[in-house]
Amino acid sequence: MKKFRLLYFLMGLVLLSCSKQEISGIGQQGDYLANFDFPKGVLTAPAKVVITNRSKNADKFHWQFPGGKVLDKKGLHDISESDKMVPDTVYYELPGEYTVTLKTWQGGKEAEMIKKIKLEKMLPKIIVPENIAIYEDVTFDAKAFSYPGQDLTYSWDFGEGGTSTDKSPTVQFVTEGDHLVTLTVNDGVEQLTSEVTVKVKGELAKTIYFADAFTKKIYRYKLTVNTAPQVEDLGISTGFNTFGVSVKGDKLYVSETGLGTSYVGSGAALIADGYLKSFNLDGSNEKLITKPVATTLDYRDDPWMHTVDQYGNIWWTCRNWGVRVVNASSNEAVYPAIKLKIDATIAGEAISTYFYSDIKEVGSEMWVSMAGTTGKGIFKFNQAGDYIGKFTTDISKHAIRSFVVDKQHNYIYFATNREDAGRSTGIYRANIDGSNVISIDNDASMKIEAANYSIQGAAGEYIYVTGLDIDVNADGEGYLYYGYRHNSTVAGNNPPTFGASAANSGIKRYNLKTGVVDFLIKGYAPYGLALDQVKR
Known part of the structure; x- marks a missing residue:
């Protein structure tokens, strides 16, 4: 009886091995097997389907995939069969359910595997533009399934941005924050809807960063046009004299001179107490780059103004001794030795009253301004520390506290801190070679001599x-x-004294085209000031 049961069982296996099957998983059914897999996950039409052959020990193969086409390196072919071990990519144009059949042979044996693949219709995809900001035109786009010979219609809803029936509409948002965008596409058979939440930023604009003497804080002021600009407190507290502020890349750099700025023989103002720091542009991630050692250096070594060069080095002036430099990414670096310095041979005279003030990178050169009683003008060095020369034109007659180079017009704008060459204190402009000095702003309000x-x-x-x-x-x-x-607002030194308010102080601006000077903002007493040239 047991022998007969075994015989019937073996006969059943033989019959099963020769019959057609339709399964949804991979089975291990002996040494000879016909099997294959589709890509996992949801597939949407149009689709390029790569089939994986998982057959075992077969000699020949025949694939049938009605409704599909062969896609190879030469292009698309209207072929729905293949005798390859692994068929070329199968391209399905329309959504639906499709059957794929694989026949294999091993000698006289034959096996067949049939599987079904379902292709969903692709939901409309909303292509969102980058950096969406209020009051700026932005263009959206869409991708959607299309039946052959059928036109698509689009229906967009942007909320406050309005509606549109264009495929690629251009819209504007007027408020910042999250906005829901909805797209409905009619493909001639049905309507499909997609939606996405987009984040709209405030108006992209350049930003002024400045150190305020009155509150001993650093602020930023975004130069928006379509929305009212606001002064924003960055939460950065400073010392008495933050003469240097700059922006390079995504970093804000600050040089603090400390308590002492003028000659002092003893006391707290004599001690070196300045520093150089960096921050993120929002005021976070404070890092001390370097600071002088108070026991070996004094107020004449403290940082005054600075600049960050194209190589990521921060250069800064010291009141009496010259220019120092260190990598701007440094963290609590040892205060470096002097890199650039003018000696009596270069100056052609005694240099006890040569006070280093501002510094700028111009091309491959470092330009350093002097603001002393005898040391005046702008001196040039290379970045190796070698002296190149100085301007001998009209600008050399002026004690220059700060300056900036207009590379587009080839001008130097500079601020004088004393009466020289018949000119009062004020803001002036010279040609790029220092010649042809003209007044920009030197009325009574700019005059130290008039106590304004x-x-x-x-x-x-x-x-x-x-x-x-x-x-x-x-x-x-x-x-x-x-x-x-x-x-x-502020006067005196070591330390300065302050009035009741900064109502009479602020940031002034000179219109390069019209020559008009006015106040941009009032109520602050700026020291260091820098413009972030990137609209953010």
Whole structure:
């Protein structure tokens, strides 16, 4: 009886091996097997389907995939069969359910596997533009399934941005934040809807960063046009004299001079207490780059103004001794030795009253301005520290507290901190070679001599304007920005004294096209000032 049961069982296996099957999984059914797999997950039409052959020990293969076409390196072919071990990519144009059949042979044996593949219709895909900002035109786009010979119709809903029936509509948003965008596509057979939430930023604009003497904080002011600009407190507290502020890449750099700025023989103002720091542009991630050692250095070594060069190095002036440099990404680096310095041979005279003030990278050169009683003008060095020369033109007659180079118009804008060459304190412009000095803003309000502009610092060494920056477009239009500190706001030195408010102080601007000077904002007493040239 047991022998007969075994015989019937073996006969059943033989019959099963020769019959057609339709399964949804991979089975291991002996040494000889016909099997294959489709890609996992949801497939949408039109689809390029790569089939994986998982057969075992077969000699020949024959694939049938009605409704599909062969896609190979030469293109698309209206073929729905293949005798290859692995068929070329099968292309299905329309959604639906399709059958794929694989026949295999091993000698006299034959096996067949049939599987079904279902292709869903692709939902409309909304192509979202990058950097969406209020009051700026942005263009959306869409991808959707299309039946042959049928036109698609589009229905967009952008909320406050309005509606559209275009495939690629251009819209504007007027408020920041999250906005729901809905797209409905009619493909001639049915309507399908997709939606996406987009984040709309505030108006993209350049931003002024400045250090305020009155509150001892750093602020930023976004130069928006379509929305009212606002002064934003970055949460950065400073010392008494933050003369240097700059922006490079996505970093904000600050140089703090500390308590002492003019000659002092003893006391707290004599001690070196300045520093160089970096921050993210939102005021976060404070990092101390370097600072002088108070036991070996004094106020004459403290950082004044600075610049960050194209190689990522930060260069800064010190009141008496010269220019130092270190990598701007440094963290609590040892305070470096002097890199650039003017000696008596270069100056052609005693240099005890050569006070280093501002510094800028111009091409491959470092330009350093002097603001002392005898040391004046702009001196040039290479980045190896070698002295190149100085301007011998009209600009050499002026004690220059700060300057900026307009590379588009080939001008130098500069602030003088004393009367020289018959000119009062004020803002001036020269040609790129230092010639042809003309007044930009030197009326009574800019005059230290008239006790309008802040009398801060010793006579002949007034702090004056420690930050200028320029914004100029491709048409040559724009503004020169600089700080204005009224004498009623801040005066004196070591430390300075402050009035009741900064109501008479602020940021002034000079229109490069019209020559008009006015206040951009008031209520702050700026030291260092810099413009982020990137619209963010």
